[in-house]
């Protein structure tokens with residue numbers, strides 16, 4: 425019997441599903457999407473000042489938890505949350521096989537890029553890189569990217585403020601997120617290569633989808649319809 429057909433015999437659970445949302449900039453962008461999907465979380469859920477971490481919604485079968493962006497993928501991969509919203513950068517970094525990412529939510533647009541000081545970029549030819557030291561919050565993405573290019577990369581793992589690292593002699597290159605480019609510019613760096621374009625995704629724990637196909641399938645469908653209604657509204661507003 426296949427995993428799917430055996431899962432269909434398991435009764436769906438009566439405990440609420442957990443939707444994991446990322447704290448920070450994406451949380452604000454999630455507001456209209458949640459509203460369009462008919463999710464009404466407790467009022468303080470979208471308030472970054474609230475110290476609460478788990479919130480009921482108007483649906484007794486759905487609770488929301490608010491965690492750090494990198495941890496959304498971990499909560500969902502381990503089944504602590506069944507559904508989540510997470511940047512494609514985080515999914516690329518962890519590459520969890522337990523996560524299914526059915527929908528591009530078209531929020532949190534940015535890119536994972538390589539940058540270096542403006543002064544060295546002028547004389548540097550990325551095609552000639554053979555040995556580089558790279559500071560990044562994305563060690564796996566960076567390692568894979570440089571390996572695919574045949575470049576020996578010594579990776580220094582930082583959790584933030586990567587833009588400081590080249591000027592202080594910690595590394596020659598950084599791999600970080602870029603949106604407007606203003607953080608790079610303010611720190612004397614320039615983007616030299618785009619590794620991947622990023623948006624946020626709806627993510628699902630694969631086992632939960634097998635064991636609760638109706639409930640989780642219905643939420644995927646609600647997010648899909650929400651995206652359609654938002655894009656219809658956006659195109660009629662322009």
Ligand SMILES: Nc1ncnc2c1ncn2[C@@H]1O[C@H](COP(=O)(O)OP(=O)(O)OP(=O)(O)O)[C@@H](O)[C@H]1O
Pocket residue numbers: 446447448449450492493494510511512513514532533534583584601602603604622623624
């Ligand atoms: N400048 C940006 N523009 C647009 N989206 C971004 C930008 N920076 C990050 N993101 C997206 O938002 C997600 C969360 O980024 P954010 O910078 O808020 O969190 P963080 O700094 O990683 O959190 P933490 O405080 O846990 O380190 C990223 O994974 C990415 O998908």
Ligand SMILES: O=P(O)(O)OC[C@H]1O[C@H](OP(=O)(O)OP(=O)(O)O)[C@H](O)[C@@H]1O
Pocket residue numbers: 584585600601602603604605606607608
């Ligand atoms: O191209 P820009 O529009 O300037 O955006 C890029 C910046 O945004 C992110 O940092 P964030 O502001 O989230 O701070 P962080 O360093 O705490 O992650 C990222 O790490 C860059 O530093």
